Amino acid sequence: MATTAPSSWPTRRNGHAAPGRSPLPPRLGRRANGATRRAVYDRGAVTASQPSPPPGPDDPAGSADVSRWSGHVIVCGLHDVALRTVEQFHLAGLPVVVVDDEPEPRLVSIVQGWGIPYIARSAVMRGSFASAGLAGASAVICAESTDLGTLETALEVRNLRPDVRVVVHLDNPGVGGAVEGITGKGSVLDVAGLFAPSVVDACLGRTAHDLDLDGQLFIAAALPVSRPGTLRELYGDLAPIGVLQGAEEHLIECPGRDLPVSVGDHVTVLGTPAEFKAASIDPHPAGEGRPTKRSSVARRIGLAVRDFMDYIDPPVRATLWGGLAVVIVSTLLLRAFYVIDDGPGTPDRMTWVESLYFTIETSATVGFGDFSFADQAWEMQVFAIWLIIAGTAFVSLLFAFVTNALVSRRIEASLGRARVRGTENHVILIGLGSVGMRVLEGLRDRGCEVVVIERDEDNRYASQARLLGVRVIVGDATLARTLDAANMSTARAVAIMTSDDMTNIETGLAVRDSLGERWADVPVVLRVFDRGLGRRLEETFEFRHVWSTAAIAAPWFVGAAIGMGVLATFYVGTTPFLVARLTVRSGGGLDGAPMRGLAANVRVLALGRSGDGGPLEHPPRRDTRFAGGDRAYLAGPYEELMSIVRADQADRAA
Numbered sequence: 001m002a003t004t005a006p007s008s009w010p011t012r013r014n015g016h017a018a019p020g021r022s023p024l025p026p027r028l029g030r031r032a033n034g035a036t037r038r039a040v041y042d043r044g045a046v047t048a049s050q051p052s053p054p055p056g057p058d059d060p061a062g063s064a065d066v067s068r069w070s071g072h073v074i075v076c077g078l079h080d081v082a083l084r085t086v087e088q089f090h091l092a093g094l095p096v097v098v099v100d101d102e103p104e105p106r107l108v109s110i111v112q113g114w115g116i117p118y119i120a121r122s123a124v125m126r127g128s129f130a131s132a133g134l135a136g137a138s139a140v141i142c143a144e145s146t147d148l149g150t151l152e153t154a155l156e157v158r159n160l161r162p163d164v165r166v167v168v169h170l171d172n173p174g175v176g177g178a179v180e181g182i183t184g185k186g187s188v189l190d191v192a193g194l195f196a197p198s199v200v201d202a203c204l205g206r207t208a209h210d211l212d213l214d215g216q217l218f219i220a221a222a223l224p225v226s227r228p229g230t231l232r233e234l235y236g237d238l239a240p241i242g243v244l245q246g247a248e249e250h251l252i253e254c255p256g257r258d259l260p261v262s263v264g265d266h267v268t269v270l271g272t273p274a275e276f277k278a279a280s281i282d283p284h285p286a287g288e289g290r291p292t293k294r295s296s297v298a299r300r301i302g303l304a305v306r307d308f309m310d311y312i313d314p315p316v317r318a319t320l321w322g323g324l325a326v327v328i329v330s331t332l333l334l335r336a337f338y339v340i341d342d343g344p345g346t347p348d349r350m351t352w353v354e355s356l357y358f359t360i361e362t363s364a365t366v367g368f369g370d371f372s373f374a375d376q377a378w379e380m381q382v383f384a385i386w387l388i389i390a391g392t393a394f395v396s397l398l399f400a401f402v403t404n405a406l407v408s409r410r411i412e413a414s415l416g417r418a419r420v421r422g423t424e425n426h427v428i429l430i431g432l433g434s435v436g437m438r439v440l441e442g443l444r445d446r447g448c449e450v451v452v453i454e455r456d457e458d459n460r461y462a463s464q465a466r467l468l469g470v471r472v473i474v475g476d477a478t479l480a481r482t483l484d485a486a487n488m489s490t491a492r493a494v495a496i497m498t499s500d501d502m503t504n505i506e507t508g509l510a511v512r513d514s515l516g517e518r519w520a521d522v523p524v525v526l527r528v529f530d531r532g533l534g535r536r537l538e539e540t541f542e543f544r545h546v547w548s549t550a551a552i553a554a555p556w557f558v559g560a561a562i563g564m565g566v567l568a569t570f571y572v573g574t575t576p577f578l579v580a581r582l583t584v585r586s587g588g589g590l591d592g593a594p595m596r597g598l599a600a601n602v603r604v605l606a607l608g609r610s611g612d613g614g615p616l617e618h619p620p621r622r623d624t625r626f627a628g629g630d631r632a633y634l635a636g637p638y639e640e641l642m643s644i645v646r647a648d649q650a651d652r653a654a
Helices: 081-092 105-113 147-160 173-183 191-204 231-235 273-278 297-311 312-336 351-361 377-413 434-445 461-467 478-485 499-522 533-542 548-564 638-649
Strands: 074-077 096-099 139-142 163-169 210-213 217-226 239-245 250-253 267-273 427-430 449-456 469-476 492-498 522-530 547-550 562-570 575-584 604-608 630-637
Touching: 074 081, 074 533, 081 096, 081 105, 081 191, 081 548, 081 638, 105 217, 105 231, 139 434, 139 548, 147 163, 147 173, 191 434, 191 492, 191 562, 210 377, 210 562, 210 575, 217 427, 217 461, 217 562, 217 604, 231 267, 239 562, 239 630, 250 533, 273 547, 312 351, 312 377, 351 377, 377 499, 427 434, 434 449, 434 461, 449 461, 461 469, 478 499, 492 499, 499 533, 499 638, 522 533, 533 547, 547 548, 548 562, 548 575, 548 638, 575 638
Parallel strands: 074 096, 074 139, 139 163, 427 449, 427 492, 449 469, 492 522, 522 547
Antiparallel strands: 210 217, 217 267, 239 250, 239 267, 562 575, 575 630, 604 630
C-alpha cells in the first residue's frame, strides 16, 4: 500500500519554511516574481535562479549525508523528463535526491548548481538506496534512460520497501500494465501517452477539453471574444482560466470576472455543460476536432489523374504519341483505300468505326477474322506489313513501360519512397518514435488520414503504422522533395515529433518554406525539450505550437509523487495549465485556511467535502474554509499549483 505524504518536509534556510516561523504566508502560495517563475533549464544554464547558499552544519536538508533524511523524493535517472521533474521539485522547494550512474555531465552540473544531492551510482547497486535515504523517503520516481533499467529499479524499490509510493516511467504499455499491478493504480506513467492528446487536439483544431471531476463533467474551452465587455457579462458563471490579449497574446492567468476584454482576445473558460448552456455558448462548435469531410468523387478523381501523370515520363510520352500517330494514319488510309467487295455493284468503303477497329485489330495481331488484306491491292498489303510491325512495337513498348511503372511503384511503396497519391486534408506526421506512434494512433482513432515521414528504414514502428493503413515515406523531411512526396500542399496539419531538437527545428523551418502562404493557416506542432528554447522559437520564427514533452509530463510525475492527482494538461497560448485534485492534509497548512487566501493565479473549480458523498460544491464561495480530507479541484499554471501543495505540506500555524 502506498504511503500518504509526510506530515512535514525538511526545512532549509534558503528562503523556505524556517523553524519558529509560520509556513503559511498571509496569502497562500503568493506568486513569485516573473523571473523566478520562468526559471528553466536552458542548454546547460539556469536562468533567473541562483543556487542555494551553502547550508550550515545544523541544516539536515543541506547535509551531504542524505541517508538520514525523511519525507524527501528520490529520482532515479537524469534524462529528459527526470530532469524536468527534479527542476520542478527544486522550484517548489521540495527536497529531492538524484541517483544515476550514466547521466549527461552537463545535467549533473545543473542539478548540483541547484544544490540538489546527486549520487553517481546505479540505483540497483547494493547500498545505493540506503545512501539516498530510502528508509525515510516519501516517494521514488523511476525514470531511467531505458525501459529495462526503469523496470529493474522499480522492482528493486518494491522489494526493499513495499510501502513507499513508486512512480514509474515506462513507454512500453504492455510492461507498464503488469508493473502497475505491483506498484499500484496510476503509478505507471507514459510520457508519450500524456503528450500525444495535446498534439492530436492541435492538429484537429480542437479548442475544448472534457474533464471528469469526481464523476462531474466539466469542459475547458478556448473562445474568441465576439464583443467588448467584462468576463462576467460575456461568460456568466463560467470560470475564466486564462485570457490572451491582443495580437501579442499577452497571457493573464486566472483573471477576475470583472476584467474587460475586447474583440480579438481569446478567453479560456471552464464550467459544466449546464453553465455553458446558460451562457448560450457551444463549447464544441460544429465539426470541431473532427476529420475534414472527404473530397468529392470528382475532386479525388482529379487528384488521381494529376498524380498518375507523374508516371508519364519522356519515354512513355514518346511511345504514346507514336502510337497515336500510327492509329490516326492507319484509320485515315483504311477509310480512304480499303475496298470491301460484296458482289456486283460499286465496291463499299469502311466506315470510320470499322477503320479504327481494323487498325487496333491489326496492331494487336488478334484478328483477320472480320477483315483481311488478302484481297487488297499490293500497296495495301505493304501498308499492312508496316502496320503490323509498328503496332506490335507500340503495344510491346507500352506494356513494358506500364509494367515497369507498376513494379517501380510497388518497390517504392515497400521501401517507403513512393509519393502519396490522391490525398488531401491529411496530417503529416514526421518522426515515428514512441511519441509519434501515440500521436498516430490518436489521429487514426478520430478517423483522420495520416501520412508519416520517417528517416530510419528499420524503424520499429513502421510495420505497425502500415497495419493501420497509414502510408510511410522513408526520407529526410528537411528536403523539399520529401515534403512534396507527402502532399504538403494539401495537408491540414503537420506534427514534427522526432527525438532530436535540432532535427525538429530544421524540419520545422523546411515545413514553413514548403507551406508558403499557407503557413498562417496550417497548424504545425514542433516538439522540443526546453520550454525556454520553445518560446524563443515562437518569437523568432513565428511558430505557434512549440511544445515540450517534459514540460507536459513532469507535473504528472511530481503530482503522483506528492499525492496531487493531475487530471488534465492543456495549453493556454504557450503556457501549460493543469487541472489537479489535492486532498487537504489534516493539520496541514490549508486545513482551516480561507479559500480567498489562495494565490490569485489559481482557480478553485470545485470542492468535495470529506466524508460527504454528495455533489461537489461548484463554484465554491470565496469565504469557504478548507478542512482536512477535503478534495480541492484546482486549475492554473503548474508553478502556482506547486506553491499550494507546498503550503498544504507545511504544518498548520498555531
